[in-house]
Amino acid sequence: MRKNSNKIIIIDYGLGNLHSIKKAVDYFTKDWTVSGDPAAVSSARAVILPGVGAFAAGMKGLAERGLIGALREFAGKGKPILGVCLGAQMLLSEGHEFGAHQGLNIIKGKVVKFPELAKGVKIPHIGWNKIYPAKDSWQGTILQDVPAKSDMYFVHSYILQPEDKKNIFTLTNYEGYEFCSAVREENVYGCQFHPEKSGEIGLRIIKNFIYNCHCERSNKELY
Amino acid sequence: MKNIRIIPQLNIKGPNVVKPVNTEGLKVVGNPRDLAMRYYQEGADEIIYLDVVASLYQRNLDFDQLKKVCAGIFIPFTVGGGIRSLDDINNALRAGADKIAINTYAVNNPNFISRAIKIFGSQCIVLFVEAKRTGNKKWEAYTDGGREKTGVDAIEWIKKAIKLGVGEILITSVDHDGRRQGYEIDLMKEIASFSPVPVIAHGGAGTPEMIKEVILEGRADAVSASSILHYGEYSLKEIKRHLAGNNINVRLI
Incomplete structure (x- = not known):
């Protein structure tokens, strides 16, 4: 077993708001490291895939470091991943920013541009907006103890469009248009919003991911 | 809304x-770390951090200092001042910035905007414009804290940058900034009339009522303020309460 086998790995693929996410994780635990090494991913307890940037550039960064296979395999073992913003988008099969590009395909679906909304509605969607559960409740998930309709910070022009409705985890309404603001497949979560930038309530999500993401089961299976 | x-x-x-x-x-008004923390705790929705002399002296902003200012603060930072390469952007993001404001360098090198957007995405790049009135519905873009003329029409420049893909416009009225007599409503209204991306209005806030005006009349998507807050005359809470009382949606914590 590798030394860092029980760490949370924050993926460095050459772009992104690493500092923000590092700060947020570090607020709760010192048991994390930043890495772009596929071997580190394989032996991690949980993985955070951060993101600021364009889809193609992000995927290129992952590919160059051999991280695509490592992340897919990690998810395949049922281990926890939290994708944020571009990191969430890359979890899906395909992105449509500057042409069509393959994603990680961990959750089936596409990333598409916000549709044209009413006149005067601004894109990117920037600012604080409410998230609410797609199903009845989000107890027992990383959103445990986050009140429904909490304000989270968004900044994006593209939206998550999972193929299967069951992967829609939270919804948000922007100027009358309802969209999927977070996806989930078992232990894999992708938030279009930035929990690490959403004040104290956002930090609760990071905390839940760190402490409450059922990693124990997966670890036992693996080791 | x-x-x-x-x-x-x-x-x-x-x-x-x-x-x-x-x-x-x-005029020195305080320490960036203390002010940023105070605003975070009072419920600021974001923080703008601009090195106002970096460009003028052709140097970079102090990334280590930025890192210290951002520590323990979990809301977005828009950072600008002396940004003129993709490496500068990367360094600022790694020091804690979420969005990058570009002014001086882009005026002379518009392609820099396209290049930055290809790598970092539209949502990351904020066009920062300092506009000084030159006539009826005419403004000239200035740089370096309103010191340097560019000869570029501010409105045309904003339109061009939107085509290049900037995700947001931060607009300062050079004439109104620091006077606390109200925002330059005409300027904000003019930009709102064509901008498909969010506009952050800056320059001239003296009372919560003036902030209300630039939202309702100037149609600003966001407002930025400095003096009114730095000197403790009004708190963010008071300002937000005033806006909420006028049926403007704001995040209250």
């Missing part, structure tokens, strides 16, 4: 937050 963001702006010179008084003298 969406939430309107209220954004304290920290103008940085060296280790201090400064306030240009009609672009001439710079």
